[in-house]
Amino acid sequence: MRVAFTLNGHRVEVDVESSETLLDTLRLRLGVKSVKRGCERGECGACSVLLDGRPVVSCLLLTVQVEGREIVTVEGLYGDELFEELFEEFSKNFAIQCGYCTPGMLLTSYALVKRASGGPLRVSGDHIVKAIEGNLCRCGTYPRVVRAVSRVLERRLPSGSRL
Amino acid sequence: MYYKLPRIEYYRPKTLEEAVRLLEEVEGSKVIAGGTDLLVDMKTSRAKARALVDVNSIAELRGVEDLGEVVRIGAATKLQELLESPIISENLPLLRAAVESMASWQIRNMATIGGNLCNASPAADTAPPLLAYEAELVIAGRGGLRTVPITKFFTGYRRTALSPTEVLKDIIVRKSEWTGWGYIKLGRRGGFTLSVVAVAALARVRDGVIEDVRIALNSVAPTPVRAYRTEEALRGREVSRDLLEKVARTVVDEISPIDDVRSTAWYRREMSYRLALDALTEALGVK
Ligand SMILES: Cc1cc2nc3c(=O)[nH]c(=O)nc-3n(C[C@H](O)[C@H](O)[C@H](O)COP(=O)(O)OP(=O)(O)OC[C@H]3O[C@@H](n4cnc5c(N)ncnc54)[C@H](O)[C@@H]3O)c2cc1C
Numbered sequence: 001m002r003v004a005f006t007l008n009g010h011r012v013e014v015d016v017e018s019s020e021t022l023l024d025t026l027r028l029r030l031g032v033k034s035v036k037r038g039c040e041r042g043e044c045g046a047c048s049v050l051l052d053g054r055p056v057v058s059c060l061l062l063t064v065q066v067e068g069r070e071i072v073t074v075e076g077l078y079g080d081e082l083f084e085e086l087f088e089e090f091s092k093n094f095a096i097q098c099g100y101c102t103p104g105m106l107l108t109s110y111a112l113v114k115r116a117s118g119g120p121l122r123v124s125g126d127h128i129v130k131a132i133e134g135n136l137c138r139c140g141t142y143p144r145v146v147r148a149v150s151r152v153l154e155r156r157l158p159s160g161s162r163l
Numbered sequence: 164m165y166y167k168l169p170r171i172e173y174y175r176p177k178t179l180e181e182a183v184r185l186l187e188e189v190e191g192s193k194v195i196a197g198g199t200d201l202l203v204d205m206k207t208s209r210a211k212a213r214a215l216v217d218v219n220s221i222a223e224l225r226g227v228e229d230l231g232e233v234v235r236i237g238a239a240t241k242l243q244e245l246l247e248s249p250i251i252s253e254n255l256p257l258l259r260a261a262v263e264s265m266a267s268w269q270i271r272n273m274a275t276i277g278g279n280l281c282n283a284s285p286a287a288d289t290a291p292p293l294l295a296y297e298a299e300l301v302i303a304g305r306g307g308l309r310t311v312p313i314t315k316f317f318t319g320y321r322r323t324a325l326s327p328t329e330v331l332k333d334i335i336v337r338k339s340e341w342t343g344w345g346y347i348k349l350g351r352r353g354g355f356t357l358s359v360v361a362v363a364a365l366a367r368v369r370d371g372v373i374e375d376v377r378i379a380l381n382s383v384a385p386t387p388v389r390a391y392r393t394e395e396a397l398r399g400r401e402v403s404r405d406l407l408e409k410v411a412r413t414v415v416d417e418i419s420p421i422d423d424v425r426s427t428a429w430y431r432r433e434m435s436y437r438l439a440l441d442a443l444t445e446a447l448g449v450k
Contacts, residue, residue, distance in 0.1 A: 001173065017170065018170075018171050018172060018173035018215070019167075019168035019169060019170055019171045020168075021168070021202075037165075040165070040166045040206065041166075041203045041206065041207075042199055042203065042269070042270055045267065045269055048269055051272070054243070054272045055268055055269045055272060056269050056272050056273050057269045057270070057273070060197075060198050060199050060202045060203065060270075060273060061198065061273070062173065062195075062198070062202075062215075064173045064175075065175075065198075065217060065219070067175075108268065108269070129354075130268070130354065131268055133267045133268065133354045133355040134266070134267025134268055134269040134270060134355060135267075
């Protein structure tokens with residue numbers, strides 16, 4: 001089946017079996033290697049992508065289902081101000097160890113900060129924990145990820161207040 | 164591990180009529196909504212399908228509506244949309260609490276409420292609140308629409324009142340004046356986990372008397388269940404700690420838990436009692 005969708009701002013068209021997952025299309029056909037193969041059953045979040053701005057897992061999504069939709073991976077976020085800031089804080093706070101969960105973790109965090117910055121800021125440390133529940137990190141960097149994301153969010157709060 | 168899905172045909176109808184027609188005409192076809200149960204089951208050969216009928220583009224299956232006396236939830240509405248819906252938080256706080264406890268942000272962005280019900284896992288988390296609210300399910304088939312109360316929907320382990328060519332269209336919940344609710348889900352870890360047991364309770368108390376009460380549980384029987392006898396023992400009585408402690412044990416006689424990967428039958432019985440006690444304490448406002 002022919003499928004057309006937007007990947008990181010560019011229109012792509014692929015010819016796939018109906019049973020092909022977006023994970024396979026991204027990694028094997030389109031060379032998007034930031035999207036990691038993990039559990040393949042929705043539990044680990046290593047294959048997360050943004051679908052119309054919302055985090056989803058690409059292992060439980062058929063490529064034919066994203067016809068006309070917008071997919072974003074970290075490859076598409078280089079140069080994005082918010083993403084660069086987030087990445088900087090991930091590095092400064094050692095929120096990356098082996099790195100396998102990192103692209104997914106960054107995408108989920110990015111979606112959270114983006115959404116919090118859009119409306120009135122209603123985010124707390126608990127929200128960060130809840131947002132990244134679906135991104136497993138076997139190195140156990142969770143507290144560092146929460147710290148990194150908190151720093152970015154704090155900069156968006158009225159001066160002097162803390163998360 | 165490297166899972167491969169079998170070859171399938173894929174259809175994405177825009178109308179309910181077309182979906183029903185496809186299910187009738189295409190042999191071995193199945194509905195796919197979020198795919199978070201179905202694709203996992205197909206990858207592990209637990210479910211088989213030759214063709215998938217995607218219901219995500221059927222507009223009338225999406226969204227939450229306040230219709231005055233009732234709230235209508237389209238079956239293909241995503242769990243995350245329910246969580247973000249002011250109509251749900253205002254009118255159905257018990258359902259909201261359950262959805263909040265479900266899966267992860269990624270999965271909630273994909274998974275639908277209808278998929279959770281139609282998959283009919285004993286652990287389905289939207290089932291206990293909807294059983295307590297006594298939701299009505301609107302089902303579309305060749306003959307048009309029919310309505311089934313959710314209390315008659317789960318017919319056995321992973322079995323429902325749906326025929327293979329029918330589509331769940333709406334979940335209708337009547338607004339009622341409940342004075343309190345309680346929801347507790349116990350899992351093997353704090354979040355992003357299936358339940359070992361979950362208890363949902365609704366209550367209407369007037370002048371210290373229990374006018375009505377509803378209790379439902381999951382993961383403790385072949386289907387999600389209501390605890391009718393426990394409810395009966397509470398209805399019409401005066402609210403007191405004593406009464407609750409005497410009566411809450413009754414839930415243990417209304418369930419038939421098993422040992423499985425998440426827990427043991429014994430632990431589930433003990434926790435069903437404890438959680439029913441706590442959820443009812445909250446719902447009835449017992450000091
Ligand atoms: C990592 C992970 C975590 C999870 N955590 C939880 C959890 O905490 N609690 C919980 O209860 N569940 C959980 N689930 C299970 C699953 O996400 C939910 O049951 C979800 O709501 C299923 O909805 P879906 O739209 O993805 O269904 P699908 O997988 O698309 O469909 C499930 C079944 O229902 C049928 N179906 C779907 N929609 C309709 C319809 N409108 N009419 C007729 N038939 C239909 C399909 O044919 C299929 O048989 C989890 C799953 C994963 C992968």
